[in-house]
Amino acid sequence: MSRATESRIVPMSLRGGAGALAGWECAPPPGVATRGTAVLVPGFTGSKEDFAGLLPILADAGFRCVAYDQRGQFESEGSEDRDDYTIETFSADLIGVVESLGAPVHLVGHSFGGYVARTAVVARPDLFSTFTLLASGPSSLQDIAFPPPAQVEQLIEAGGQDVVWQMLAGAGATEVLDQAKREFLHRRIFATRKANLVGIVRTMQTRPPAPAVVRAAGVPILVGYGDTGDLWAPEVHERFAAELGARVAVYRGVGHLPNEERPDQVRDDLVVFWTDGDARASVL
Structure with missing residues (x-):
């Protein structure tokens, strides 16, 4: 991200049920009419920075964009009580954020952020104009390339953030990164509360709202x-989308982070989806 782009992202503080949530806001530039507000929710071990390449280009298209660290994640406040990190508390935070920004909004949930978003959409569909699941499959209990969540919970309880860092390194997730990015990811993991990591993995041991329930919202x-190396195979996403009655955008040669690997293409699909009810999202 260039310095000029970075300067357009403004830190903000949002109210969460466990304290302040660290957020980023990026508004359309002067001369560009605002066409709506979008809220982007990161996943397990993630943060608002996962959308650094996406926020400014969505803003250029006329959308006020807000991303935030979930409770106990990176720069957001949170308790050390594992019981404070449930799908209900995460989704209540999201609902509160949307209400404070002014509804309805376009909602984007990445990975576990999609689980949180699904719960919020079912609870308060009136708050959302559209809903996008980005690299976020049906559940973490089957058809997923992820260790059993109960096993991961035990490892984190025993070894804390270091276990999560070693898991990422062992999976090769840090090998192709430049030094600055690697150092940031390391800092982010160790700034995220252990209770957040354990709480999310516990939540992953239950199923989010069923597709039929989400569709009925x-x-x-x-x-x-x-279609290459995501946690869920393409056929799993395809089946899930059909159950949801959803449009589909496939990013060729991309793994679990299309928001980082193909931000321009993700932007194009989101803008079409948000602005043209008759158009289909492109298959890239």
């Missing part, structure tokens, strides 16, 4: 995913 849905 009546909010238009887009499912976007990479």
Whole structure:
């Protein structure tokens, strides 16, 4: 991200149920009319920075964009009580954020952020104009390339953030990164509260709202995913999208982070989805 782009992202503080949530806001530049507000929710071990390449280019297209660290994640406040990190508390934070920004908004949930978003959409569909699941499959209990969540919970309880860092390194997730990015990811993991990590993994041991329930909420849905090395295979995403009655965007040669690997293409699909009810999201 260039310095000029970075300067357009403004830190903000949002109210969460466990304290302040660290957020980023990026508004359309002067001369560009605002066409709506988008809220982007990161996943397990993630943060608002996962959307650094996406926020400014969505803002250029006329959308006020807000991303935030979930409770106990990176720069957001949170308790050390594992019981404070449930799908209900995460989704309540999201609902509170949207209400404070002014509804309805376009909602984007990446990975576990999609689980949180699904719960919020079912609880308060009136708050959302559209809903996008980005690299976020049906559940973490089957058809996923992730260790059993109960096993991961035990490892984190025993070894804390270092275990999570070693898991990322062992999976090769840090090998291709430049030094600055690697150092940031290391800092982020160790700034995230252990209770957040344990709480999310506990939450992953339950199923999010069923596709039929999400579909019945009546909010238009887009499912976007990479076809190479995501946690869920393409056929799993495809089946999930059909159950949701969702549009589909496939990012060729991309893994679990299309928001970082193909931000321009993700932007194009989101803008089409958000602005043209008759158009289909492109398959890239």
